[in-house]
Each structure stands twice: as structure tokens, then as C-alpha cells.
Amino acid sequence: MRIGWAFTGAGHLLKESVDEFVKLAKDNSVTVFMSNASIEVLKMYGLYETVVKYTGGRYKELATDENQKFSFPITGRLSLGKYDVLVVSPATANTVAKIVYGISDTIVTNAVAQAGKGKVPTIIVPVDITPGDIDTVLPSKLELSKCKKCDPCTAALACPHDAFIPYKEISLLNCVGCGQCKVACQYDAISEGKVIQMHMRDIDIKNTKKLKDIDEIDVVKHPSEIIPFIENNIQK
Numbered sequence: 405m406r407i408g409w410a411f412t413g414a415g416h417l418l419k420e421s422v423d424e425f426v427k428l429a430k431d432n433s434v435t436v437f438m439s440n441a442s443i444e445v446l447k448m449y450g451l452y453e454t455v456v457k458y459t460g461g462r463y464k465e466l467a468t469d470e471n472q473k474f475s476f477p478i479t480g481r482l483s484l485g486k487y488d489v490l491v492v493s494p495a496t497a498n499t500v501a502k503i504v505y506g507i508s509d510t511i512v513t514n515a516v517a518q519a520g521k522g523k524v525p526t527i528i529v530p531v532d533i534t535p536g537d538i539d540t541v542l543p544s545k546l547e548l549s550k551c552k553k554c555d556p557c558t559a560a561l562a563c564p565h566d567a568f569i570p571y572k573e574i575s576l577l578n579c580v581g582c583g584q585c586k587v588a589c590q591y592d593a594i595s596e597g598k599v600i601q602m603h604m605r606d607i608d609i610k611n612t613k614k615l616k617d618i619d620e621i622d623v624v625k626h627p628s629e630i631i632p633f634i635e636n637n638i639q640k
């Protein structure tokens with residue numbers, strides 16, 4: 405199959421999305437669309453390289469806001485119906501809001517708009533779907549309560565990307581989630597995958613509901629539902 409997979413800058417359901425992406429990319433031509441925020445967030449969670457590994461070659465490109473500039477020429481393929489399906493997983497509140505109001509000013513929102521014009525079925529996994537509080541996972545974090553302010557800081561010395569600011573924080577824009585700081589810190593002051601509670605805003609839940617009314621878009625709750633949905637509903 406020829407598939408488009410769009411990543412946005414959501415940490416929630418990101419690992420689960422990458423796992424499903426990898427399963428599909430092993431046996432199909434998958435073009436990856438990455439919003440600017442998704443590039444940063446995939447790196448923070450140490451998942452960027454995993455995705456990039458499956459790109460390269462025709463219909464397996466890595467399309468970004470940077471390499472597709474302002475008019476996103478690659479999404480023309482979607483408007484010409486060249487793909488069997490477009491997946492957006494995970495979809496941030498920001499991207500969902502833009503889609504429901506017809507805005508298409510990022511590589512991902514533009515891909516969705518063009519898929520609609522080309523009658524390419526689109527499956528979206530919005531992160532803001534269940535009202536109330538949800539559990540979500542953080543990228544690497546310095547737990548100040550455990551930091552013993554060692555001099556020198558072994559975690560900072562171990563970081564190959566200058567992301568570790570001793571006794572203060574991890575600069576997430578430099579972090580690639582390699583985990584070397586965690587290995588180096590003898591006081592276990594770095595957490596990876598810490599679970600926190602996040603409140604879902606009413607406006608984001610309402611926008612997710614509006615997604616379901618858009619032609620050609622199907623909403624599923626979890627990335628694990630994507631492959632069964634494709635198998636049951638998308639014609640090859």
C-alpha cells in the first residue's frame with residue numbers, strides 16, 4: 405500500500421504511534437510528514453531516528469515544513485489521489501483545531517486538506533479525545549529533589565548534545581532522548597518516561613468531535629486501532 409503518515413508535536417501517544425508506524429513501514433511505501441513541532445518532540449522522546457530510518461526513496465520521503473517550504477508541493481500527490489490512506493497520529497490539539505476550521509498552513513494540516521480534495525481516506529488519532537484528566541508521559545527530566553549537585557556533574561559530562569544544564573534542567577530543544585545522562589548519574593536524578601496527569605480542555609474535546617463530521621476523515625482513539633482499521637476499511 406502507499407501510505408502517508410503525519411506526526412505532530414504531541415508527546416501523548418507518540419511512542420505508541422511510532423510503534424504502529426514501524427509495523428506499516430516495514431511492508432509498505434510510507435511517506436512521512438513531520439510538523440516542525442513533531443521534529444522537536446520526536447527528538448525529545450528519543451524517537452526521531454527510529455522514524456527517519458524508514459524514510460528514503462520514492463514515496464518513502466521525509467516531508468517537513470522546511471523542505472516543503474510554503475506551498476507544500478509534495479501534498480499535491482494526495483490531491484491527485486496517489487495514496488491509499490493518510491494517517492495523522494498523534495494529532496495535537498493545535499493541528500486538530502486547524503483542520504476543523506479548514507486551515508492548512510503546516511505540512512500536516514496541508515496534507516489533510518489535500519487528502520480531502522483527492523478523496524484519500526484519512527485516519528486521525530487526536531490526543532484530546534476523552535474529557536477529564538489523562539495520564540501522559542514526559543521526556544527526560546532532571547529531578548531537582550534527587551540532584552546532589554556533584555562537581556563535576558557526571559550527567560552533564562556524559563551528554564553529547566550540550567542539553568544538560570547542571571543542577572538546573574535538561575534543555576529539551578537540544579535533548580535527543582539518548583538516555584546517557586541517566587546512565588551517568590549515580591543518584592538516579594534523571595527520570596525518563598515519568599507519568600503525569602494532564603487536563604483535557606473543553607475546547608479541544610469539542611474540536612475533536614467536529615473532526616468526525618468532516619468527509620473522508622475517520623477518528624480512532626488509539627494508534628493500535630490504525631492497522632485493524634486499514635485492514636477492515638481501506639481498499640488496496
Ligand SMILES: Cc1cc2nc3c(=O)[nH]c(=O)nc-3n(C[C@H](O)[C@H](O)[C@H](O)COP(=O)(O)O)c2cc1C
Pocket residue numbers: 411412413414415416439440441442445448495496497498499510531543576
Ligand atoms: C514535550 C512536549 C510534549 C507535548 N505534548 C503535547 C500533547 O500531547 N498534545 C498537544 O496538543 N500538544 C503537545 N505539545 C505542544 C505542541 O508541540 C505545540 O502545541 C505545537 O505548536 C504543535 O504544533 P503542530 O500541531 O504543528 O505539531 C507538547 C510539547 C512538548 C514540548
